[in-house]
Structures are given as C-alpha cells and as structure tokens.
Amino acid sequence: MTTIRNPSFASDIAASFARQGALSLIGAELEEIAPGKCTVRLPITKKVRQHHGFVHGGFVATIADVAGGYAAMSLFDSEKEVLTVEYKINFLAPADGVALIARAHVVRNGRTLTVTQAEVAAEQEDGSERPCALVQQTSMAG
C-alpha cells in the first residue's frame, strides 16, 4: 500500500528539513519520519508564545503543513521535493503548553497529487495532550 520508491527518504527529508530557515527561525524539530507519516514538534519557547501565552495560529499551521508535506514526500521518487498545493485548517483550541506536536499521515498517494491529514496537539506539562488543530492538505512532487 505504501510503496517506498526512495530508499533514502528519511535522510533526504532530514536534510530538506534542516535547510528550511523558516523552521529553525521558529524552532520546529523533525521528530519522526516513516513511510507515509511524519511528526513535527514545536517547543513552546518565548519567541513563539504570544502575550496571552498561546502560540500564533500561523505557526500551528506551519508545522502541520510541513508534517503533511514530508509525510507525502516519504513516498515520492528520490530527488523530488514536495510542494504544498493547498490546505484547510480548523483551529480546535488555543495552543498552549510545553510543545505542539503535528502528526501527519498520507490518506491518498496518487500519481500526481497526495492527500494528507494532520492533527496538531498541545502537549501539557504533565505529558497529556489536547487537540488544537485539524488539517487536510494536498501536495505534489515538484
């Protein structure tokens, strides 16, 4: 079902992630990459926390978008980067706690387009999680 066409997808994605200045600016980390799956973590440090203590929705969307894109890319042929075509995000609750965790998986791996779904959860100090966003995304190889 999830055929791996690029045996070095994990290292390619790690390298791609590391080149993204936007992600280091906000402090996002690639937590896990597997065939058709990707998890991105955003520690809630001072720079991404707003005056009211929540992470800006733009950064919530950013890590969900990135996790979805790399989940898609894990099933691409080698040497292809991922382009986000579009996505839709619902914000479910304010994003507070110690870190945000975006978990994405491939729903449909098409010839031209890949559809992914991502959930962003807010990890609390006691380790529990609260859902804070839901994303449905389309991406393509570019």
Added chain:
Amino acid sequence: MTTIRNPSFASDIAASFARQGALSLIGAELEEIAPGKCTVRLPITKKVRQHHGFVHGGFVATIADVAGGYAAMSLFDSEKEVLTVEYKINFLAPADGVALIARAHVVRNGRTLTVTQAEVAAEQEDGSERPCALVQQTSMAG
C-alpha cells in the same frame, strides 16, 4: 453595509498587531486598516527566505490569516479580539521578490461569524506584483 461599531478600531488593531510576538519575529508589518479591510506586508528579508529564495508557505499563510482576522475585527464591537475559526489556502506561485502583501476584505459580516477573503501577492523589484496565494477564512469575536 459595513457598520463601524468600534470607533477606535484602527488604533485597537494597531495595538493588537504590535503585541503579536510572532509577527515581529517574522517581520510582518500592518500596512493598512480600514472598515472591513486590512493589508499586511512581509518584507522578504534573509530570515524568511528559504535556501531556494522563496518565503516559506507557513509565513504566506500567517500574513493572510492575520490580514483576514483584522479585516473582520475592524467591524467588531470594541474590546473584542478576533479568533480564527478556520481557513483554506491555495498556493498559486512561489513567493519571491522584495515583499509579500496580503490584502483581505470581509465577504460576510455575520452576528457570530465573519467570512473573509485574502489575496497574497509577491511584489517584485520593479514594483509589479504576482499573485501567490488565495485564502478563504472564517473568524469570530472572542
């Protein structure tokens, strides 16, 4: 059609914008606020440019989301902040040039929910613009 219920909406929104650490982190600027309209500008500096020269889609979405939210807030009662319920973004072209400009306007100003639309354009060195994203958003007073 666009009744102004908060006479100090412009200064309230400027103050709200200034409190958003996320926006100063990426360097976004509030360019214009009018009843039912908002423009946010993101100069394409080194910190938001990727290795290939484009701005990360997460930041494109962030300024569109913010412009839409403040366009909605300009029509709210005073002392109400804006919450993004959800949005959908289509990426039309890579975001390069000297600055990104997100222009949002209110499509429907309901009792509970406000629907906005935003276009993000990439300003080139010669002053011309290229469309780079289209956003449809729902927000509410919170």
Added chain:
Amino acid sequence: MTTIRNPSFASDIAASFARQGALSLIGAELEEIAPGKCTVRLPITKKVRQHHGFVHGGFVATIADVAGGYAAMSLFDSEKEVLTVEYKINFLAPADGVALIARAHVVRNGRTLTVTQAEVAAEQEDGSERPCALVQQTSMAG
C-alpha cells in the same frame, strides 16, 4: 466526552432527515445515528450515475455534508437544527460501485461550533470498499 443533551436525538434526526426533499430526490438513506456519529448511504441507482458510470461529486459532497451535520446535531440540545457553516472536500477516487457510504464523526464539540470529519467510501459488488472522498466540516446549531 460526548454528553448527550437531547435524549431523543436519534428520532429527531430521523425526522429531520425524512423532511429533506433533497435527500429523497437523490435517494440517500440514514443508515446509522449514534452520539457524535452518523452514517448516510447513497445507493448508486441510475438517477445518480453519470454517463461514465460515476456518481456526481456534488452528491458525494451532499451525503458527506449531511452525515457531518447530523453527527454534530446528535450532541446538540433538543429542538436545535444544524446549519453547515463551511466544509472542505478532497475527492480521492471516482465514485462507482453499488453504493456510497459517508461516515462522519465529531472531532470537536464546542459551545458555538462543531467540527466534524467524514469519509466517503464506495462499496463494491463484492462488499469491499474504496475511499472516495475526505471532508472536514464546521457546523453550528441554528
């Protein structure tokens, strides 16, 4: 987690479904209603099949929208009908077979807004199913 505020939600939803002329026009059936969940079935008869044999995407979206709305309504107070605020649909594969089945569940049951997710599958002659659409929806009590 899924508090039932309307003890007669199942019969209320069945009655609401029966009043929807649009659904009888296309032949949709309420297959199952449970707290926070709803399944709608569309037999693929001649009237919803196109010349190429697939069901029109508009009807795929219709049953997903309806399933999501009633999943939300199952958790409302009594005597409240459901209004769809917005949704987003990705079409995953052509909709053919003997019937379409839209299964929706509540992702977040808020005070004002309810977020649901729905999957539409195409049931084949041998009973197997193929995913054909994915929907993320916001609704409210009206």
Added chain:
Amino acid sequence: MTTIRNPSFASDIAASFARQGALSLIGAELEEIAPGKCTVRLPITKKVRQHHGFVHGGFVATIADVAGGYAAMSLFDSEKEVLTVEYKINFLAPADGVALIARAHVVRNGRTLTVTQAEVAAEQEDGSERPCALVQQTSMAG
C-alpha cells in the same frame, strides 16, 4: 493571459453539461460559458426546495463545483474533461428566492492544476441578488 487552446470549448462544455444526469435531476442550467468563466443557474423549483423553503446546501455546492470546473475546462486543450480535485465552501446565507446563480472564474490556470473561485447568489423575485455561498476550488484535466 487566458489563452484558448480549444476553439470549440463552448460547444464541448455544453455537450458535457448535457450528459450530466445529476444536473438534469436537480434542474441546473448552463447559463453562460466564456474563456475562464462559467455561470450555472438553478431554478428554485419544488424538487430542490426543502420544507423550510431553502435549497439544500448540497445543491448549492453542486452548482458552484460545476461552474468552477467548466470555467477551468474552458481553458483546457480539446478533448480533456475536468476533474474536481477539491474545494472549500462557506455558506453565507440561506438559499431562497427564484433561482440560484453560481458564477465562477479562473484565478490561476496552471500546467497541472487550475484554481477557481465561485460565488453563489440567490436571485429574489424583484431581480435583486443575495450572496449565499463562496467557493475556492482546485481542478485538473483528466
């Protein structure tokens, strides 16, 4: 900007529309087709009106989807049909009156994907119109 690659796009689209049983079932009519633009009309007859007098949201979405798809197809090469990849719809007001009119235009005509926007208005007895839905759609040639 809107290069016409299929000189017989108008008659091809009219023929494609006529083959769609789903559209004749609900009574939708192709009102206008032009390069990058399409208008679809749905007379509000008894069969699409609900018990409360409004048109079902599924049919509102259907005509917007169709108008967007044919707006895209007007710019395709000949002999290519249009496939809806995904769309997002916001419902702005209940759909009542004498007819619904979905007007779509192409926002971006890409090599693989076409992005369209559609507005659905409800025409009243006195000829005035009320906005009732806003749609952002992605389609491709198939």
